[in-house]
Amino acid sequence: MTETFKREIYLLRPKKLSPETIAVTFAKTSRSPLSFREIAAELSDEQSSEFHEKWVVGYGHASVAEHAVLHIAFENVSRLAIECIESNRLASYTEKSTRYQKWDLKGYCIPEEVRGTQYESLYTDACDALFSAYQESLEPVKAVVQEMIPQREGESDARWDGRIRSEYVDACRFLLPAASLANVGMTANARTFEHAIRKMLSHPLEEVRSIGEQVKAVARQETPTLVKYAERVPYQIETQKALEERAGALPAASGGEMLELLAYDQGAEMRVLAAALYTQSGCSFVTALEHVRSLDAEAQKSLAHELLGRLEKFDVPLRAVEHAVYTFDAIMDQGAYFELKRHRMMTQTPQILRADLGYAVPRKIAQAGFESRYREAMDQAAEAYSRLAEWNPHVAAYLVPNGFNRRVLMTLNLREVFHFCELRAERNAHFSIRRIAMRMAEMVQSVHPLLAAYLRMPEEETWGSIEVEHFTQV
Ligand SMILES: Cc1cc2nc3c(=O)[nH]c(=O)nc-3n(C[C@H](O)[C@H](O)[C@H](O)COP(=O)(O)OP(=O)(O)OC[C@H]3O[C@@H](n4cnc5c(N)ncnc54)[C@H](O)[C@@H]3O)c2cc1C
Structure with a gap:
C-alpha cells in the first residue's frame, strides 16, 4: 500500500458534524475523489440541506438519509401506541418493562376520542378496576413467590425483592391494559423515521397521530430536511378502511390452537x-x-x-439457513405478543387487539387466592371493551389487558427460528412466550428434523409442562 493509497478508518463524529452533514459526506463519495474529511470540511449545514432537497427529496435517492441517525425519547405513551412506534423493522428500541417495574394506579392513557363523551366513565372505570386489581394483586402474589423462593441468610428485604420481583410481577402484569403508559427509547436513521412518521400520521388513533406530529417536530430540530415532507399517507388510511369493511363479512373464530404451522417447504x-x-x-x-x-x-x-455442529452458545447459524421459511398462525396472550413484536427479523401480521378470544389465568394468581378478583376485573374490562368496540374498535383496544389472547400471523426463516426459540425459551424469559418458543421449536423439529435438531432448547421442560406450571387457563 503506497502513502497515496494509505488505508484510513476513522469516525465522523456526531459531536462535530450534524447528522445531515454526515449523510451528505458519505453520499458525496459516490462522485467525489476527495477523502471524507475533505468533503466534510467543505460542507455547511445549509449546503447539506440543499443537497438533501435535491437528491433525497427531489430525485428520491432516499438511502442517503440512512446515514443520519437520531435517538428519540418517548415518555408516557400508551402501550397501544408503542405497537405502532415499534413496528419499524430497521430501528432499535428499549422500553419500560412490565416484568421489572410496577405501574402506578393512574398510569394509563385516556384517549382524546373518549374524553367528554358518554364512554369516558365506562373507560376510566374499567381502567381503574384493572389498575386497582393489579395493585392489590402484587402483595398476595409476592407472598406466594416468597414461599417458593425464601430469603437468603443476611439478604436485605430490598435485595430479596429485587431477586424475586419479576416472578410475581410476571403474573400480575396480565391485568395491565394496553392503555398503560410507558417510556421507550428509539434509535433509527432519518429514512426509517420518515417512514415511521408517515405511518403514525396515518394511524386510526388520535394519540398515535399526535405522537407522529411531535416526532416530526423533534426530528426536524436535528435533521431539518430529511423528515420535512413526511405526511399522512392516503394509501394507508383508505386501504385500511376498505379492508376493514371487507373483513367485516368474515366470521370471528372464538378459539384455536396456540400455534398452527400453516406453510413450510418439505424440500x-x-x-x-x-x-x-x-x-x-x-x-x-x-x-x-x-x-x-x-x-x-x-x-x-x-x-x-x-x-x-460447531455452533457455540452465542453463535448465529450461517445465512444459508434463511432459505427455509415457515408461516404460523398463533394465538398468544397480549403480554407475549408485546414481546414477540420486538423480533424484527420476521414478518408479523397481528389482528387488532380484541377481547373476544378469552384470557389466560396465571397459576400464581390462583395460588394467591386472587382468581375471583382477577376474573372480576378482566370480565369488567371485556364488557367495557364490547360496548366501546361497537362504537370504535381501535379505541376499545386500549382497554384490553395483557392477559387476553390475540392472533398473529408470522412468517420467519430458520435462522430467526433459532434466534427466537433459543432466546425466548431461556429460563429468564416470561413463561407466556417460553411456551410459544418451545412449541414452535417442537413443530419445526417435526418437519425439518435434520437441521432443527441443532436448536439449543431446554431439555427438562416442554411447552406443555410450562403451561401446567404457570397457568390454570390459557
Ligand atoms: C430476558 C429478556 C429481557 C428483556 N428485557 C427487555 C426490557 O426490559 N426492555 C426492552 O425494551 N426489551 C427487553 N427485551 C427485549 C430485547 O431487548 C429484544 O428487543 C428482543 O428480545 C428482540 O430480540 P433481538 O433484537 O435479538 O431479535 P430480532 O429483532 O428478532 O433480531 C434477530 C437478530 O438480528 C440482529 N438484529 C436485528 N436488528 C438489529 C439491529 N438493528 N442492529 C443489529 N443487529 C440487529 C441481531 O443479531 C438479533 O439478535 C428483553 C429480552 C429478554 C430475552
Missing part, C-alpha cells in the same frame, strides 16, 4: 444444505441441489453437522 432442508455448499463453490445452485439430494441420509446428516 427446504435440502435447499439450505445446497445453499451452504453453493456459496463455497463455483457451481450453479441446481447442481449443488442435485448433489445434496443424491447423498444418502447419513451423508446429508453429516453435511448438516458441518453446517450447524
Whole structure:
C-alpha cells in the first residue's frame, strides 16, 4: 500500500458534524475523489440541506438519509401506541418493562376520542378496576413467590425483592391494559423515521397521530430536511378502511390452537444444505441441489453437522439457513405478543387487539387466592371493551389487558427460528412466550428434523409442562 493509497478508518463524529452533514459526506463519495474529511470540511449545514432537497427529496435517492441517525425519547405513551412506534423493522428500541417495574394506579392513557363523551366513565372505570386489581394483586402474589423462593441468610428485604420481583410481577402484569403508559427509547436513521412518521400520521388513533406530529417536530430540530415532507399517507388510511369493511363479512373464530404451522417447504432442508455448499463453490445452485439430494441420509446428516455442529452458545447459524421459511398462525396472550413484536427479523401480521378470544389465568394468581378478583376485573374490562368496540374498535383496544389472547400471523426463516426459540425459551424469559418458543421449536423439529435438531432448547421442560406450571387457563 503506497502513502497515496494509505488505508484510513476513522469516525465522523456526531459531536462535530450534524447528522445531515454526515449523510451528505458519505453520499458525496459516490462522485467525489476527495477523502471524507475533505468533503466534510467543505460542507455547511445549509449546503447539506440543499443537497438533501435535491437528491433525497427531489430525485428520491432516499438511502442517503440512512446515514443520519437520531435517538428519540418517548415518555408516557400508551402501550397501544408503542405497537405502532415499534413496528419499524430497521430501528432499535428499549422500553419500560412490565416484568421489572410496577405501574402506578393512574398510569394509563385516556384517549382524546373518549374524553367528554358518554364512554369516558365506562373507560376510566374499567381502567381503574384493572389498575386497582393489579395493585392489590402484587402483595398476595409476592407472598406466594416468597414461599417458593425464601430469603437468603443476611439478604436485605430490598435485595430479596429485587431477586424475586419479576416472578410475581410476571403474573400480575396480565391485568395491565394496553392503555398503560410507558417510556421507550428509539434509535433509527432519518429514512426509517420518515417512514415511521408517515405511518403514525396515518394511524386510526388520535394519540398515535399526535405522537407522529411531535416526532416530526423533534426530528426536524436535528435533521431539518430529511423528515420535512413526511405526511399522512392516503394509501394507508383508505386501504385500511376498505379492508376493514371487507373483513367485516368474515366470521370471528372464538378459539384455536396456540400455534398452527400453516406453510413450510418439505424440500427446504435440502435447499439450505445446497445453499451452504453453493456459496463455497463455483457451481450453479441446481447442481449443488442435485448433489445434496443424491447423498444418502447419513451423508446429508453429516453435511448438516458441518453446517450447524460447531455452533457455540452465542453463535448465529450461517445465512444459508434463511432459505427455509415457515408461516404460523398463533394465538398468544397480549403480554407475549408485546414481546414477540420486538423480533424484527420476521414478518408479523397481528389482528387488532380484541377481547373476544378469552384470557389466560396465571397459576400464581390462583395460588394467591386472587382468581375471583382477577376474573372480576378482566370480565369488567371485556364488557367495557364490547360496548366501546361497537362504537370504535381501535379505541376499545386500549382497554384490553395483557392477559387476553390475540392472533398473529408470522412468517420467519430458520435462522430467526433459532434466534427466537433459543432466546425466548431461556429460563429468564416470561413463561407466556417460553411456551410459544418451545412449541414452535417442537413443530419445526417435526418437519425439518435434520437441521432443527441443532436448536439449543431446554431439555427438562416442554411447552406443555410450562403451561401446567404457570397457568390454570390459557
Ligand atoms: C430476558 C429478556 C429481557 C428483556 N428485557 C427487555 C426490557 O426490559 N426492555 C426492552 O425494551 N426489551 C427487553 N427485551 C427485549 C430485547 O431487548 C429484544 O428487543 C428482543 O428480545 C428482540 O430480540 P433481538 O433484537 O435479538 O431479535 P430480532 O429483532 O428478532 O433480531 C434477530 C437478530 O438480528 C440482529 N438484529 C436485528 N436488528 C438489529 C439491529 N438493528 N442492529 C443489529 N443487529 C440487529 C441481531 O443479531 C438479533 O439478535 C428483553 C429480552 C429478554 C430475552
